[in-house]
Amino acid sequence: xxxxxxxxxxxxxxxxxxxxxxxxxxxxxxxxxxxxxxxxxxxxxxxxxxxxxxxxxxxxxxxxxxxxxxxxxxxxxx
Numbered sequence: 567x568x569x570x571x572x573x574x575x576x577x578x579x580x581x582x583x584x585x586x587x588x589x590x591x592x593x594x595x596x597x598x599x600x601x602x603x604x605x606x607x608x609x610x611x612x613x614x615x616x617x618x619x620x621x622x623x624x625x626x627x628x629x630x631x632x633x634x635x636x637x638x639x640x641x642x643x644x
Contacts (some may be wrong), residue, residue: 576644579637587628593623 575582596616 575635576641578633579641582630582633582637586634589626589630598625 600609600612600616603609
C-alpha cells in the first residue's frame with residue numbers, strides 16, 4: 567500500500583538528532599565513568615575533569631537544544 571507521505575526530513579533536523587544522540591551517549595559515558603571512579607576511589611580526578619568539561623557540556627547542550635527547536639519550527643512551518 568502506497569502512501570502520499572515522504573520521508574524527506576529537514577537536513578537541520580537530521581543533524582540535530584544525530585548531535586543529540588551522541589551528546590546523550592557522552593553524558594551516559596560520563597555517568598558510567600563517575601560511578602567507576604567513585605568505586606575505585608579516584609573521584610577527585612573525575613571532579614577536576616568535570617569542572618573543566620562541565621562548562622563546555624552545558625554550552626553544547628544549549629546549542630543542540632536551540633538547533634533542535636529551530637528544526638522543529640522549520641518543519642512545522644513547512
